[in-house]
Amino acid sequence: MTDALMTEHQTRVADRVLDEEAARRHHLVVTLTGAHAYGFPSPDSDLDLKCVHITPTSQLLGLEPRLAPAERLEVLDGVEVDYSSNEIGAVLTGVLQGNGNYLERLLGAHALRHSAELESLRPRVLGVLSRRLHRHYRGFAQSQLREWEKTGFRSAKKLLYVLRTTLTGTHALLTGEVEADLTAVMDRYGFGEAGELVAWKRRGERSELSEALSERWRGQVGRAFEQLDAARERSVLPEEPGETAALEVWLLELRRAHW
The missing domain is CATH 3.30.460.10 (Beta Polymerase, domain 2)
Structure with missing residues (x-):
């Protein structure tokens, strides 16, 4: 693959x-x-x-x-x-x-x-996933949103990074699965129309959105943040990491094996 x-x-x-x-x-x-x-x-x-x-x-x-x-x-x-x-x-x-x-x-x-x-x-990493990851994904998405703003809301790449980050975070919070591919989750969370952005971006790294497309997505992107915040409240993950002891045992065994 x-x-x-x-x-x-x-x-x-x-x-x-x-x-x-x-x-x-x-x-x-x-x-x-x-x-x-x-x-x-x-x-x-x-x-x-x-x-x-x-x-x-x-x-x-x-x-x-x-x-x-x-x-x-x-x-x-x-x-x-x-x-x-x-x-x-x-x-x-x-x-x-x-x-x-x-x-x-x-x-x-x-x-x-x-x-x-x-x-x-x-499996030990999966065992320590927690709602702490909301802060990371939201913070990274916010930084990418600022970068998109700096391009005059025209960069397809920066907008896709905002959507990718928010939806990856949303999916992880709701399912406990880490999926980085936007195209694998966008339909599930109501962003199937992002397919046009993907097609636009695949033309080149510096592909710019049309004015009409940019304007439309400026009104849509906030919904991705709302979903991410809502996912934190409905998350299947605990507030704090759970199985930390198993992770530490794994690390100590690794250290012994790689002296």
């Missing part, structure tokens, strides 16, 4: 980058995110490779613990690659706080590479 999201050329570039980075750190998972995972890639979309890595425990206990995230942004053979990786300890702390970026890395449908430990981690 993930292979179909990228061209053969993009796949070769991604493999080149990941092979180089894998020589520097041990990846727990490499997830394809961004427009490719959100359901609206265009021919000029960059490759967002968001990763989680495991630092050897001995390095964590030294005088200078190696916890800084790794980042790489460059254009290779005409493909823009945005690579970043965060250490598993920091990621799991973020998961407990409701950080949707980290949740989507661990639970995302488009894992390009992963180690054996990921399968045992995923």
Whole structure:
């Protein structure tokens, strides 16, 4: 499924980058995110490779613990690659706080590479989901709304990011499932008309909406925030993370295995 999201050329570039980075750190998972995972890639979309890595425990206990995230942004053979990786300890702390970026890395449908430990981690991550994720998704959607405003309400990409973020959050709160693909949830939550925006965006990263389309969506976007807020009140998730002990046991076992 993930292979179909990228061209053969993009796949070769991604493999080149990941092979180089894998020589520097041990990846727990490499997830394809961004427009490719959100359901609206265009021919000029960059490759967002968001990763989680495991630092050897001995390095964590030294005088200078190696916890800084790794980042790489460059254009290779005409493909823009945005690579970043965060250490598993920091990621799991973020998961407990409701950080949707980290949740989507661990639970995302488009894992390009992963180690054996990921399968045992995923149910433990699901076990600590809570209504805390509302704050993350609402805050991120608000920031994207401001970015859309800065474009004069014309950027198809920024508007789609607002909708993608609010509906991903809504779906997670109501079902306990993390679904990053806007096209998989937009009909369910009454935004089937966003299909025209997806088609618009697929023409190119900088596709601009017509004035009429922009005006219509300015009156619609507030409904997505209303649904997200309502979902928090009706959520199947607890107020606070529940099964934290199981998650901590998993992390300690991982640290012992990766000395």
